[in-house]
Amino acid sequence: MTAATIARDPDLLLPPEPRVRAIARELYECIRGLPIVSLHGHVDAALLAEDHQFHSATTLLITDDHYITRLLVSQGVPLDAFDWRRPTAVEPLSDRDVWRTFCQYWPAFRGTPTRTWLEHELVEVLGIDREPSEETADLLFDEIAERLADPAFRPRALFERFGIEVLATTDEPWSDLSQHAVLRDASLGGDVIPTMRPDRLFEIAAYGWRAAVGEFAHAAGTDIRVLDDMLHALVRRRAEFQAAGATATDHGTPTLRVARMPDRVADELFRRALDGERIDAAEAAAFRAHLLFESAQMAATDGLVMQLHPGVLRGADRRVAARHGEDRGFDIPFAIDAAHSLRPMLEAYGFAGRFRCVLYTLDETLWARELAPLAGVYPSVFLGAPWWFHDSPNAMLRFRRAVTETAGFQNTAGFVDDTRAFLSIPARHDVARRVDAAYLAELVAAGLLGRDEALEVAVDLTVGLPRRVFRRGEEGHR
């Protein structure tokens, strides 16, 4: 039973052919130690502001990581096993029992990036190379508990150890940003900056919309009676986010439709929604498109980078959502259009002021067909990193192969980790760096790029582009 250790391959993910591997290794060695520039993610600022000890292996690694829980559920683990703080008739498992379950299903993660991240987290972050299994579950649980009791494994200590230059969080538009204020006063060795995600204000037909508007009005210190009130409040709050270090807003949206409606129609829809009248799906979609259009106009003025994350049926299983909440892994992507949907926004703002947008997609057919052609001509359009289910070696390679020929490298925005799982941040950036090194080595081996050029590009993809695209210091010629 000596075999049950995790063997981390130093050449992980590098191409197999020896000559190409040597080139990739050289590139990777030059970028592996660069700082982490993480300009889109979902780590809670409170985690770092409060700097509490992590509670257990389970809360650290399992409970809130829907990549993991969804695969466990697919293997038959009941949803009620997890302590998601929803009222269910069933008692959740103890942290230790969830951990045991996870270890039992370790083989189900073969071939997934989650496995790679977890191995990285165990070995490189926690210093534990024991392979999870039914037999090792308890021992591992205790070993991790031991680590977590050590102050060196508190969030802030890890933040510094990870070499994070900047970490963007995702925040409601009514957030008071107090955690960020705490973190600005702390000396973390890197910035933690907010990102405004106003989705809940844009969904006038959704349950809870009026409450969201109320909360937003309160935070903005204003009354919101007509649409203009909300737009003015948004402008002000964007400025406050910017003052707190924000470089971007983020928008989750079913489609990429961004289009103005006549002011009169928008005002009337807003009024009806505020009065609690029924808004149908088409009206809600048109209103969302309108508010995104207004957001683009604001971005052209204040320069906050507009990120669009479209094309997911979120909470696709409404029974699961009602019982267990959001972000439980029941979010299913679908096919979307970009060419027609983005046209009104780009005709209006594609060359306007400080406007800049970063486009993500879970419909990878858009990469070569629509997004690379758009990013390859509009100076304001950038391609976001492969996102969510695409945050994986194969999808990253497909992304580079699909977009580079049309958009080059300079119209991409670098890697973002997009994670809630704080411990996985270095693992995710490491995978991205390895895959970029592998891709660039292929270009060098094919005679398409010189080695010196490849190195320049590798560094640019890792730190230069995200800094420049998100306007963090290195503005350069863009």
Add this chain to the structure above:
Amino acid sequence: MTAATIARDPDLLLPPEPRVRAIARELYECIRGLPIVSLHGHVDAALLAEDHQFHSATTLLITDDHYITRLLVSQGVPLDAFDWRRPTAVEPLSDRDVWRTFCQYWPAFRGTPTRTWLEHELVEVLGIDREPSEETADLLFDEIAERLADPAFRPRALFERFGIEVLATTDEPWSDLSQHAVLRDASLGGDVIPTMRPDRLFEIAAYGWRAAVGEFAHAAGTDIRVLDDMLHALVRRRAEFQAAGATATDHGTPTLRVARMPDRVADELFRRALDGERIDAAEAAAFRAHLLFESAQMAATDGLVMQLHPGVLRGADRRVAARHGEDRGFDIPFAIDAAHSLRPMLEAYGFAGRFRCVLYTLDETLWARELAPLAGVYPSVFLGAPWWFHDSPNAMLRFRRAVTETAGFQNTAGFVDDTRAFLSIPARHDVARRVDAAYLAELVAAGLLGRDEALEVAVDLTVGLPRRVFRRGEEGHR
């Protein structure tokens, strides 16, 4: 002229890089001899029940293999050449002449899986390594005839030689399953089991629907006057199929839409259709979705695995269909949706009772975007093997690369050969095993998987998963 032999490369389809090839070879060697578990296919049970000698090279290999005839037609061979037993004014070619035509067009098969299967069939099954060409056509025809006269080349003898553990056929819901009864009494060294495919009962606007309902009522020994009669008969007949060994049903459907309509509306539609009233396309689609929903409910109770084969415009050329019949190669896939279409079924039955479905697609954009996310969270959803046009090395690799990162291996259902061409079964499984070995070797070479793990996965993909997913004995934890 000594070159005209078929050279079978022992490393066929294994990756070219020597180190990766060595790993792949090792994996392949361990799985190449495993039994064939073939749980979805279209071989006629009568072939084995009657065990007649095959008639000629042409009927054995050409006439009913639309992969072959379609490519010959694309090269200008007239449809009338084939003896498809349809009334045409033109005399079909003799078997020998069709064979000559096929041999003449042998180069047109370069780069296709059909070529690989045919080479396997000639060399490995028939023991003939002569390459087809105009010059060799007659000699080959005669050599094959000689083989076929040998009792060792009768269907049952081949069945045993192929090492088939189980072979599923596809059967009309009114089949009396008498051939299967004969086969249960024979000692084949493996099972031949039926699969119910009730498509014809679900298409109320199709020509022949009323006749199908009549035939079904007769087989079920009941009257069918209202929809409930048909549903009850379906439940009973499913039980009879199950008693005859069936583990699954199969559903060819234009879209993946599965959704309940109000009983009253469904009853009324059924009545109108039975009365011969006109049903429009939208009504027919809604009724089909309703019957699929009812089928899912039945599956949740009786545990027959529900296979969905969507997204083909079957008989796309209606002139060809009218003159030459179905399954002549004029079936063209199109783009479909899964996220929205399957939602009602999965909200209702995704966690219900014994419900289990296997999803196939010819729209490969679904693999990473919709199907892997679904299979990666619902315990009842499995990814079917690359199907039809995708039953080919490149498509199989694309499949694994697209789905594994999100769904792992354990949410896939293993390989199914889906063929009418009995002789090609071992070839198809051999190609799948080689491609899986190649894919797994890549993961090992990239440091993502240990060799022992890869071997476990290879065996599981070959026999473990199909047995478990289709509930053949190895139920295990699922």
Add this chain to the structure above:
Amino acid sequence: MTAATIARDPDLLLPPEPRVRAIARELYECIRGLPIVSLHGHVDAALLAEDHQFHSATTLLITDDHYITRLLVSQGVPLDAFDWRRPTAVEPLSDRDVWRTFCQYWPAFRGTPTRTWLEHELVEVLGIDREPSEETADLLFDEIAERLADPAFRPRALFERFGIEVLATTDEPWSDLSQHAVLRDASLGGDVIPTMRPDRLFEIAAYGWRAAVGEFAHAAGTDIRVLDDMLHALVRRRAEFQAAGATATDHGTPTLRVARMPDRVADELFRRALDGERIDAAEAAAFRAHLLFESAQMAATDGLVMQLHPGVLRGADRRVAARHGEDRGFDIPFAIDAAHSLRPMLEAYGFAGRFRCVLYTLDETLWARELAPLAGVYPSVFLGAPWWFHDSPNAMLRFRRAVTETAGFQNTAGFVDDTRAFLSIPARHDVARRVDAAYLAELVAAGLLGRDEALEVAVDLTVGLPRRVFRRGEEGHR
């Protein structure tokens, strides 16, 4: 500073694994010198008929190459920089200044095929291996000017040096083809033939349609008062094109919808459009589909190959189009359907007379899903080369991998360069030959194809298939 030279790798684009590379090299060596058969492109016949000296590096390589200008625009170069002969308030840059800008942004082209083509043009055509950069810009500009002053770099001299067997241009249906007449009388060592592209006549709702009909009527020497007049004129002009050497027509169309409308309805629409009445988008689309259907009928008679280039939102940014004209890089592809859209045309003409069509797409999901299945059964359907944004090594490889398994090689139409940039023709054919060699070498290494067969296929893809499919001499069995 000696490093700033362009190093052309003799093994450019060949696979990295030594054994596979050796096979690819052998294949490439056998096809690299074959004549250029260029049966779809956009070079202006006047360029060769007039044979003027090229004006400068900028007009030669930059101004009219939207692959280049779009990437410069994406980097922030203003659209007004280019001298596109549109009335703008801003003075365009001088040729030298545009060249300096291009050289400054040279790194933005890393990873794009444009870079590969430009390197080829500089080194192989112009004999200059200096790498573009801010420092070398002026020197390069002057060196190129020196070359261009040399009669050996006039268009006709280059045409002969490039080894062009045939070059097809793209021509309005009212073209008098006088340039082609001049070229027929010249001795170029190869043919320059016209291709009729009647798009402007088919768009009854577009600005300028009536003027186009007028121009066409004038060229056809007839009055066009009813639709039949135009159809008859089209038949006559097609014959005149054919007499001038044309082998094909070309059709840019938003969708692939080809379908007949009742004559009465079509006649009435035509009359309304001619009377200047408003035609809505749905009517215009139906009329376009009708004229494409009529074109297919004409093709079945006269044998001009019908090329369909669908699925682009052309001039997507109407502000840019209004100010700077068409073909400025603001053309964005979108998702389209083939299975349903082409059905009426293929049911009617798929087996009719001399009908033959070549299908291109920018929606690559069609390749494996719809186009390969269609080309793999209809003798009249061929797959066009990867087009526009897909004219790149990765997209070419994806194309072969997507279509060959279903359609083989014999149902593809060989490479077309599709370029306006005369100097890039050899570069583009060279890239295609290298990629085909690489792909075929993979098949050989995988044991799927013999070396002799691969060589036969390589030659066929390079010259045999385009000659045969476009009916240039080598008709053979097709």
